[in-house]
Amino acid sequence: MGVGITFVKPAFCKNPKSNCLLFTENRPSMIIRFKRFLRILFIFLLMILVFMAYQGWRYILAPNVNIKGAKAYLYIPTGANFNDVCNILDSAGYLRSMKTFKWLARQKDYPRHVKAGRYKLTQGMNNRELINLLRSGRQEPVSLILRKFRTLPQIAAYLGKNLEPDSAQFMHVLTDPGLLSQFHLSPQTAMSVFIPNTYYVFWNVAADELLKRMYREFDTFWDSTRMAKARSLHLTPIEVITLASIVEEESNAEEEYPVIAGVYINRLRKGMPLQADPTVRYAIQDFQIKRILLKHLSYPSPYNTYLHRGLPPGPICTPSAAAIDGVLNYTQHNFLYFCAKPDFSGRHVFAQTLSQHNINARAYQQALRNWLKKQKNN
Secondary structure, eight states, X not given: OOSOEEEEOOTTOOOTTOOOOEEEEOHHHHHHHHHHHHHHHHHHHHHHHHHHHHHHIIIIISXXXXXXXXXXXXXXXXXXXXXXXXXXXXXXXXXXXXXXXXXXXXXXXXXXXXXXXXXXXXTTOBHHHHHHHHHHTOOOOEEEEEOOOSSHHHHHHHHHHHSSSXXXXXXXXXXXXXXXXXXXXXXXTGGGGOOSEEEEEOTTOOXXXXXXXXXXHHHHHSOHHHHHHHHHTTOOHHHHHHHHHHHHHHOSOXXXXXXXXXXXXHHHHHTOOOOOHHHHHHHHTOTTOOSOOGGGTTOOOTTOTTTSOSOOSSOSSOOOHHHHHHHHTOOOOOOOEEEEOTTOSSOEEEESSHHHHHHHHHHHHHHHHHHHHHHHHO
């Protein structure tokens, strides 16, 4: 009675004396087997769910960005497609699994939304974070630290090194008279808008767009206070910058800027040539010249202020804000001359008359000869 088996005589068995009996399991046994089947099915489905969850984690949430250090930058050039992005990532070795990245990128339709730019990657980013970043176009700006430049090619080379357009593209923009005229500039004055400072721009900014940005910064710099001071000098902002570029090249001591500016403003008002050595150095385009000699003074160039009165055609460097403000806030005095001090401090001694200036100049020259003689003996 505990076996759970029932014997039955099948319908096809007609002979009553026949021994053709069949047995069937009772209902409790069938239930047990069904429950066992359900348990196996549940375990199987659970295994599938666990596998799917693991795959979802691996393809979407698992760390996939592998870089050296805490961060790196991914540069996607203008016009790049999805395959280009994959090739850049692969060649840089930034991903642990390219397969999972490609799969999720296609699921999120990134191949149709590739955006150029400079993107900051952090160690351990997952595919979802990376693709969301690239798809959104939230790029990291470049910190452009503009210091003193002496020529347009120097500016173009620096910009080409730090931004997507190359130096040739920047040179084309900075020397294009038609484009520059839109900003009241010329190839001779284009350097004026690059006022030394730190600027944040997108890596893939077009060359002409950068010029527009720098002009806006230039316009902001020339606020109403500075403009009023320039007008009082009867100079335009570009003329102030041109004069400031000479002042900055004359001295490394910022406290001298207003005094030196006062000398040149006095000479301009008297109609005297500026006779600024830095303009001769710029005219020759040899910035390694330590001493301007008599042979240099006759070098034919509109920038040579020994030959031409007034200001040169444009700035001879990108002067600092301190030099510009030194001109705008020049010291009022009667000095017309200055030369280097004989103590080689880099500072200057000033004079009202040529005779006094010649005395100062001879003192410096004698000190220089003595120093050179001492160096030779050593």
